[in-house]
Amino acid sequence: MAHDERRLEVLRAIVQDYVSTNDPVGSKALADRHDLGVSPATIRNDMAVLEEQGYITQPHTSAGRVPTDKGYRLFVDRLSAVKPLSVAERRAIERFLDGAVDLHDVLGRTVRLLAQLTRQVAVVQYPTLSRSAVRHLEVVQVAAARLMLVLITDTGRVEQRVVDCPVDIDAGAVAELRALLNSAFTGVKLTEAGDKVPDLLETAPQHLRGLVATVSSILLETLVEPGEDRLVIGGTANLARGSALDFQGTVSPLLEALEEQVVVLRLISEVEAGTVLVRIGEENAHEALTGASLVTVGYGAQDRALGGLGIVGPTRMDYPTNMAAVRAVARYVGQLLAES
Amino acid sequence: MAHDERRLEVLRAIVQDYVSTNDPVGSKALADRHDLGVSPATIRNDMAVLEEQGYITQPHTSAGRVPTDKGYRLFVDRLSAVKPLSVAERRAIERFLDGAVDLHDVLGRTVRLLAQLTRQVAVVQYPTLSRSAVRHLEVVQVAAARLMLVLITDTGRVEQRVVDCPVDIDAGAVAELRALLNSAFTGVKLTEAGDKVPDLLETAPQHLRGLVATVSSILLETLVEPGEDRLVIGGTANLARGSALDFQGTVSPLLEALEEQVVVLRLISEVEAGTVLVRIGEENAHEALTGASLVTVGYGAQDRALGGLGIVGPTRMDYPTNMAAVRAVARYVGQLLAES
DNA sequence: GCTGGCACTCCCACCGTGCGAGTGCCAGCA
DNA sequence: TGCTGGCACTCGCACGGTGGGAGTGCCAGC
Numbered sequence: 001m002a003h004d005e006r007r008l009e010v011l012r013a014i015v016q017d018y019v020s021t022n023d024p025v026g027s028k029a030l031a032d033r034h035d036l037g038v039s040p041a042t043i044r045n046d047m048a049v050l051e052e053q054g055y056i057t058q059p060h061t062s063a064g065r066v067p068t069d070k071g072y073r074l075f076v077d078r079l080s081a082v083k084p085l086s087v088a089e090r091r092a093i094e095r096f097l098d099g100a101v102d103l104h105d106v107l108g109r110t111v112r113l114l115a116q117l118t119r120q121v122a123v124v125q126y127p128t129l130s131r132s133a134v135r136h137l138e139v140v141q142v143a144a145a146r147l148m149l150v151l152i153t154d155t156g157r158v159e160q161r162v163v164d165c166p167v168d169i170d171a172g173a174v175a176e177l178r179a180l181l182n183s184a185f186t187g188v189k190l191t192e193a194g195d196k197v198p199d200l201l202e203t204a205p206q207h208l209r210g211l212v213a214t215v216s217s218i219l220l221e222t223l224v225e226p227g228e229d230r231l232v233i234g235g236t237a238n239l240a241r242g243s244a245l246d247f248q249g250t251v252s253p254l255l256e257a258l259e260e261q262v263v264v265l266r267l268i269s270e271v272e273a274g275t276v277l278v279r280i281g282e283e284n285a286h287e288a289l290t291g292a293s294l295v296t297v298g299y300g301a302q303d304r305a306l307g308g309l310g311i312v313g314p315t316r317m318d319y320p321t322n323m324a325a326v327r328a329v330a331r332y333v334g335q336l337l338a339e340s
Numbered sequence: 341m342a343h344d345e346r347r348l349e350v351l352r353a354i355v356q357d358y359v360s361t362n363d364p365v366g367s368k369a370l371a372d373r374h375d376l377g378v379s380p381a382t383i384r385n386d387m388a389v390l391e392e393q394g395y396i397t398q399p400h401t402s403a404g405r406v407p408t409d410k411g412y413r414l415f416v417d418r419l420s421a422v423k424p425l426s427v428a429e430r431r432a433i434e435r436f437l438d439g440a441v442d443l444h445d446v447l448g449r450t451v452r453l454l455a456q457l458t459r460q461v462a463v464v465q466y467p468t469l470s471r472s473a474v475r476h477l478e479v480v481q482v483a484a485a486r487l488m489l490v491l492i493t494d495t496g497r498v499e500q501r502v503v504d505c506p507v508d509i510d511a512g513a514v515a516e517l518r519a520l521l522n523s524a525f526t527g528v529k530l531t532e533a534g535d536k537v538p539d540l541l542e543t544a545p546q547h548l549r550g551l552v553a554t555v556s557s558i559l560l561e562t563l564v565e566p567g568e569d570r571l572v573i574g575g576t577a578n579l580a581r582g583s584a585l586d587f588q589g590t591v592s593p594l595l596e597a598l599e600e601q602v603v604v605l606r607l608i609s610e611v612e613a614g615t616v617l618v619r620i621g622e623e624n625a626h627e628a629l630t631g632a633s634l635v636t637v638g639y640g641a642q643d644r645a646l647g648g649l650g651i652v653g654p655t656r657m658d659y660p661t662n663m664a665a666v667r668a669v670a671r672y673v674g675q676l677l678a679e680s
Numbered sequence: 681g682c683t684g685g686c687a688c689t690c691c692c693a694c695c696g697t698g699c700g701a702g703t704g705c706c707a708g709c710a
Numbered sequence: 711t712g713c714t715g716g717c718a719c720t721c722g723c724a725c726g727g728t729g730g731g732a733g734t735g736c737c738a739g740c
Contacts, residue, residue: 003712026702039714044703062702062721101562102500112599136480140492150490150498152480158490160442160498222441236576237595255577259452343681366733379683384734402690402733682740689734695727703720710713 007046009036011055012079014047015067019318022245024064069281069315072293076278076319083320085328089117093332100336103127103156107232110309110333115235117325120313121258123296125268126230127155127306127337134185134193139178139215144168147177149215153190155306156337159228163218165211177211180204194220229269229307231261238313246314247291257288258312264294268308271298273334276323281315291315295322299330301338309333347386349376351395352419354387355407359658362585364404409621409655412633416618416659423660425668429457433672440676443467443496447572450649450673455575457665460653461598463636465608466570467495467646467677474525474533479518479555484508487517489555493530495646496677499568503558505551517551520544534560569609569647571601578653586654587631597628598652604634608648611638613674616663621655631655635662639670641678649673 013034017025027040027047036043047065050056055071058064067075085093096113100106107124114122132153140148147163184200185193197216204212222228236258239251247254257263263286271277279294293315298305310326353374357365367380367387376383387405390396395411398404407415425433436453440446447464454462472493480488487503524540525533537556544552562568576598579591587594597603603626611617619634633655638645650666 138478140476237592240592252577252580
């Protein structure tokens with residue numbers, strides 16, 4: 001029916017106006033600013049229906065309407081097209097990310113870029129260890145009975161662990177150990193590293209067995225485990241900035257949740273490369289994220305996501321633009337990392 | 341003169357009361373809450389003098405007095421003793437930091453601990469590269485003409501750089517290069533690494549010269565340079581929390597400055613191990629830090645500071661307690677890192 | 681040099697009010 | 711049947727006036 005379409009048009013107009021002005025929007029303002037072809041009175045009727053359906057609400061009688069989470073959801077799913085970035089923005093992305101010297105630097109730049117582009121809090125996950133493979137394992141002797149294990153993955157991550165050994169180790173053993181570990185693990189996915197351990201133990205010369213066992217267990221325990229994933233966060237100033245109003249006065253619970261990392265990590269790792277995922281307000285089970293929206297996407301090669309990135313902001317945000325920015329940045333980062 | 345002493349006592353009382361209540365403190369309240377042995381009228385006279393000397397000020401007529409930056413300075417320098425930590429707090433420090441698996445983890449825990457202990461924003465610098473020595477240099481082939489250089493320092497830092505080479509490299513060359521670099525640089529301080537390059541180039545076999553030159557220059561350019569220092573920041577939620585009032589409404593400039601890192605890094609690296617440094621309000625040249633105080637200290641072995649750590653908060657903070665916390669944490673972190 | 685008393689200042693919280701934006705409903709019209 | 715203009719009603723909010731209270735400076739007395 002034509003009615004339904006117009007109602008959706010009204011909802012779209014409400015979302016757009018509310019996002020840009022931050023004021024509850026009334027029927028008259030809508031009629032003025034949009035070519036809906038009907039009078040305010042008609043719009044009022046539509047609004048009443050939309051309200052009954054739960055897409056909009058009014059903060060108090062005789063105020064304008066505000067989209068609900070459900071309203072934003074409908075808007076994102078059916079009423080908006082991802083807005084292409086301007087040439088200037090594309091150029092800014094390139095300029096910002098080019099010249100990065102290492103993974104840490106790439107992700108640091110990415111998070112700043114994303115924060116600047118969207119004026120929201122930006123979040124970037126380090127490439128997941130669980131989807132990475134071993135490129136090289138280095139063993140460095142730190143003290144007589146202490147080794148440092150350095151894992152270099154094919155995604156460019158470098159992780160270190162200190163291993164305490166029961167007995168002193170001589171330099172020759174270190175070299176042997178290094179060779180053994182590399183021949184066993186190089187090229188192996190971290191999730192499958194565990195399967196290689198029995199073989200490794202068998203082929204290891206007698207005098208190294210104990211050492212190899214200790215080292216492998218540390219490797220598996222501390223590196224393969226999920227929860228070892230890292231997050232870079234930036235643009236928190238954007239939270240304190242305008243959107244104090246959007247979070248009923250205080251942003252500190254949200255900041256705490258962000259610093260805690262674990263909640264956001266769980267959400268951000270449920271991504272696919274290329275598909276932008278939007279979670280709105282109450283859809284985020286966690287309490288501190290009620291009232292906030294996440295826009296996330298996986299980055300990496302086409303076939304597999306190395307990790308996720310995205311933004312966190314008030315539910316009242318410009319979804320089309322932000323989705324575009326997140327997607328574009330992820331694409332560019334994916335390319336950049338594929339090269340190295 | 342006895343007068344002067346009592347005046348200082350009055351100043352101390354003002355600072356203490358103001359810090360704990362956040363209300364401008366009047367003569368009557370002072371007389372009630374402190375045993376100054378004189379009447380409010382006398383205190384008023386002292387206050388008038390203190391105000392004339394610039395130690396306190398009143399927000400408006402008929403309000404109580406508030407310490408100025410100068411007043412806090414005097415308080416910190418002469419009127420306060422660093423408050424020893426409670427046993428529970430000491431135990432909390434140990435419990436919090438024990439079980440850290442690597443440098444990243446240690447510093448992450450440190451920053452959370454410090455933020456929790458002081459209820460301020462905590463800042464921890466990675467051990468400065470300029471004061472570190474090379475423990476090991478690893479060279480990993482990433483592509484035909486691309487190497488990854490991994491630097492492991494004696495302070496536990498691991499840094500990586502990607503090096504693009506003009507020509508393809510075979511595996512043998514990589515091994516030779518690794519051996520050359522390690523024999524030249526292992527044990528050498530990063531600041532002195534430059535001096536070793538001429539020797540290195542001379543002893544390098546003909547066919548590796550070009551490669552060695554490329555790699556060394558990357559090493560020196562990107563790793564020895566200052567500005568490569570890193571910062572971990574935590575507890576920003578504490579900023580948004582109560583102290584919104586302390587920063588004339590908005591904390592976002594301060595958050596921006598923190599994320600920028602460079603300003604704070606400059607301040608935090610001017611530390612000595614063991615000596616707690618306090619910078620109050622206007623003393624911080626940078627605009628965004630006006631209105632904020634920094635309490636910093638170097639951590640590391642007794643003889644040399646590996647890096648700095650500290651807190652950032654409103655000028656209205658509990659200096660004695662925070663100074664104690666910062667010092668205790670630095671000491672503990674120093675010990676922890678000395679072991680590894 | 682300290683003290684109590686006193687007059688004065690001035691912020692702030694409180695309150696009542698009018699305005700305006702916005703709504704819902706209704707009768708009329710295409 | 712659905713859209714429209716009109717109208718009465720609601721209610722939040724900005725606004726201005728006001729009283730109380732906390733705090734001060736000064737002064738005379740001890």
